[in-house]
Amino acid sequence: MHSALDRHQNKSGSKPIPVVIIGNGPSGICLSYLLSGYTPYFKRHSLHPHPILQNKLEEAVDVSILDQDLEYLSEGLEGRSNSPVALLFDTLQRPDTDFGVSAESVLTWRHEIDRAIPHLVLGKNPPGGAWHSIEGSMITLSRGEWMGLPDLQFKDWLKQKKRGLRNHRATAEDIAQYYQHYVMKKGLQKNFRCGTVVTSVKKIFRRADKNDDGKLSLEEFQAFFSDGTLNEEELEKLFHTIDSDNTNNVDTKELCDYFADHMGDYEDVLASLETLNLSILKAMDYTKRVYESGSNVDQFVTRFLLKETANQTQSLLSSVESAVDAIDEQTNPSRQCPGPAGLALTEPWYDSPVPSYAPPGRIVPRGHGKSSQSGAPEPRQDGLEGQIGRLAALIGRLEDKTLWFDLHQRLSDSESTACAYLLLVRDEMTVSHKHLGEFCSSLKQYLKSVAGERDCFHVTAVKLPDGVTFIVYEFWETEEDWKRHLQSATCKGFQHVKVDTLSQPEAVSSVAVPAAWCTLSQD
Numbered sequence: 001m002h003s004a005l006d007r008h009q010n011k012s013g014s015k016p017i018p019v020v021i022i023g024n025g026p027s028g029i030c031l032s033y034l035l036s037g038y039t040p041y042f043k044r045h046s047l048h049p050h051p052i053l054q055n056k057l058e059e060a061v062d063v064s065i066l067d068q069d070l071e072y073l074s075e076g077l078e079g080r081s082n083s084p085v086a087l088l089f090d091t092l093q094r095p096d097t098d099f100g101v102s103a104e105s106v107l108t109w110r111h112e113i114d115r116a117i118p119h120l121v122l123g124k125n126p127p128g129g130a131w132h133s134i135e136g137s138m139i140t141l142s143r144g145e146w147m148g149l150p151d152l153q154f155k156d157w158l159k160q161k162k163r164g165l166r167n168h169r170a171t172a173e174d175i176a177q178y179y180q181h182y183v184m185k186k187g188l189q190k191n192f193r194c195g196t197v198v199t200s201v202k203k204i205f206r207r208a209d210k211n212d213d214g215k216l217s218l219e220e221f222q223a224f225f226s227d228g229t230l231n232e233e234e235l236e237k238l239f240h241t242i243d244s245d246n247t248n249n250v251d252t253k254e255l256c257d258y259f260a261d262h263m264g265d266y267e268d269v270l271a272s273l274e275t276l277n278l279s280i281l282k283a284m285d286y287t288k289r290v291y292e293s294g295s296n297v298d299q300f301v302t303r304f305l306l307k308e309t310a311n312q313t314q315s316l317l318s319s320v321e322s323a324v325d326a327i328d329e330q331t332n333p334s335r336q337c338p339g340p341a342g343l344a345l346t347e348p349w350y351d352s353p354v355p356s357y358a359p360p361g362r363i364v365p366r367g368h369g370k371s372s373q374s375g376a377p378e379p380r381q382d383g384l385e386g387q388i389g390r391l392a393a394l395i396g397r398l399e400d401k402t403l404w405f406d407l408h409q410r411l412s413d414s415e416s417t418a419c420a421y422l423l424l425v426r427d428e429m430t431v432s433h434k435h436l437g438e439f440c441s442s443l444k445q446y447l448k449s450v451a452g453e454r455d456c457f458h459v460t461a462v463k464l465p466d467g468v469t470f471i472v473y474e475f476w477e478t479e480e481d482w483k484r485h486l487q488s489a490t491c492k493g494f495q496h497v498k499v500d501t502l503s504q505p506e507a508v509s510s511v512a513v514p515a516a517w518c519t520l521s522q523d
Contacts, residue, residue: 017118017119017120018117018118018119018253019035019117019118019119019120020119020120020122021119021120021121021122022122022123022198022201023121023122023123023129024121024122024123024125024126024127024128024129024192024194025123025128025129025130025131025179026128026129026147026149026179028121028123028129029121029127029128029149029179029182029183029188030149030150031121032119032121032183032188032191032192033149033150033186033188035116035117035119035191036111036116036186036187036188036191037111037112037113037114037115037116038109038110038111038112038150038151038186039064039065039066039109039110039111039112039115040064040065040066040089040092040107040108040109040150041061041062041063041064041065041107041108041109041110042057042058042060042061042065042106042107042108043105043106043107043108044061046104046106047106048091048092048095048106049095049103050076050077050091050095052076053073053076053077053091056072056073057073057106065089065092065107070084070085070088071084073088074087074088077091079091092105092106092107093105093107093150094146105150107150109150109151119191120191120192120193121188121191121192121193122193122196122198123192123193123194123196124194124195124196124197125194126176126180126194127179127180127182127183127188127189127192127194128175128176128178128179128180129179131172131175131176131179132176134172134176135172136171136172136173136176137171137172137173138171138172139169139170139171139172140169140170140171140172140175141169142169143168143169144158144168144169144170144174145168147170147175147178148178149179149182151186152182152185152186154170154175154178157178157181157182158170158174158178161174196278197278197281199277199281208220208221208223208224208225210223214251214252215249215250215251216249216250216251216255217248217249218236218239218248221235221239221250222235222236222239224434225238226434227328227433227434241258242254242255242258244257280309283306283309286302287302287306290302321466325466325467328433420514420515421512421513421514421515422457422475422476422477422512422513422514422515423475423476423477423478423479423481423482423510423511423512423513424473424474424475424510424511424512424513425472425473425474425475425476425482425508425509425510426471426472426473426508426509426510426511427471427472427474427506427507427508428469428470428471428506428507428508429469429470429471429472429498429502429506430468430469430502430503430504430506431468431469431470431501431502431503432468432501432502432503433468435500435501436467436468436501438497438500438501439470439497439498439501439502442493442494442497442501443461443470443472443494446490446491446493446494447459447460447461447472449490450474450485450490453485453488455476455477455478455481455484455485456474456475456476456481456485457475457476457477458473458474458475459472459473459474459475460472460473461473468503475513479510482510
């Protein structure tokens with residue numbers, strides 16, 4: 001979303017947008033009103049019911065409320081909010097509303113263009129937000145006049161519509177229309193992007209800005225952008241080029257300005273991704289409706305279209321990933337770790353192989369194998385690692401509903417299994433290229449620690465052929481044992497490393513597998 005907003009502004013020759021408001025309800029409208037340069041002042045000769053606040057306001061009548069000491073003005077105020085500033089503006093806009101009094105506002109508003117800050121307000125519905133989703137005839141619990149926004153009272157708007165309040169209450173339809181009218185009346189519509197769904201918000205500086213101060217030092221810049229293409233001196237030169245205000249720090253605005261000027265054909269690509277994202281969200285809503293109420297034929301067609309969409313999207317992604325791999329190999333061939341297709345169980349990761357760990361004498365493979373109806377030959381692998389590989393393949397085919405087999409297996413007393421099922425936890429992680437070394441080192445330590453835990457039957461890790469995707473398989477006696485493990489220092493420490501090293505959120509899933517697939521050692 002951030003890059004899309006930047007593109008929208010840069011096409012018109014202006015700077016990246018410094019403020020984005022998510023939600024276009026009354027709070028978002030009020031904030032847009034303030035950011036558009038509308039500035040509150042104390043209205044001369046008005047009388048606030050709070051005498052101490054009245055005296056404070058009279059001390060600086062010609063100074064905007066925004067430019068005064070808000071902490072000083074809010075001292076002694078009481079109300080439902082825990083925010084002193086919110087209490088202050090509530091009592092200035094609607095004095096003593098919390099006590100059922102409907103006194104006139106003591107604020108007057110001036111439109112000062114030089115105070116305006118570029119911004120966008122994002123929302124799925126028209127201005128007014130959730131009010132448009134409420135049945136129009138519904139009556140508010142609060143008094144109707146309390147629903148008004150600054151400098152345009154709700155009751156005055158109703159009079160223009162030749163309608164009145166019902167027992168001091170308003171309908172949801174009237175409120176929704178009032179908020180839409182307010183945005184048009186105050187000239188705020190240029191800031192609103194309706195029909196927009198925000199799926200996630202990411203702090204883009206998190207991976208680079210280690211001390212979380214909102215800017216990059218030279219050391220942080222070099223550590224984050226060092227990929228073997230530019231040497232240390234070239235990175236330092238680039239840093240000072242991006243640092244346009246010569247503060248020896250690079251902030252988000254400077255970074256966005258620099259890359260926005262060099263986007264080239266990627267501008268259209270990123271714009272298309274934004275459109276694709278919205279289209280997919282709409283398609284997912286449609287799919288949900290079809291599967292809730294559609295016929296079998298409708299469901300069949302929708303399932304086909306969904307799979308075809310997934311295939312086409314994956315095809316595009318594969319092309320991009322191939323380009324990334326080719327560039328990485330050209331930049332630093334030594335970073336490549338070629339290997340055979342399939343699961344690489346013991347393949348070195350940057351010359352630091354991560355072995356599979358199992359507590360001695362805890363678990364051994366069963367003597368007889370499993371067969372499937374698919375007829376596809378399975379590669380023979382010895383030991384528990386082979387079982388894990390075959391199990392992963394079985395689970396994958398189960399997800400595609402192409403494999404069927406009988407899970408109703410009976411356990412014999414001679415196997416001495418403590419439980420009928422084990423919990424298999426699968427954690428798939430995609431690691432950033434530049435953090436592979438740090439991740440692998442932490443993963444090895446994690447595997448060693450987990451292998452020593454009493455309730456963990458087995459833990460192993462595999463690396464996929466792309467070189468950056470890792471899957472950890474953990475067998476736990478019960479789900480409660482696994483949940484206790486999640487609260488351990490070992491797990492939390494590894495989780496912290498994953499936050500800094502993964503290029504996308506991890507995918508964790510679990511399934512109960514028959515304990516008959518594995519037996520405890522009698523040694």
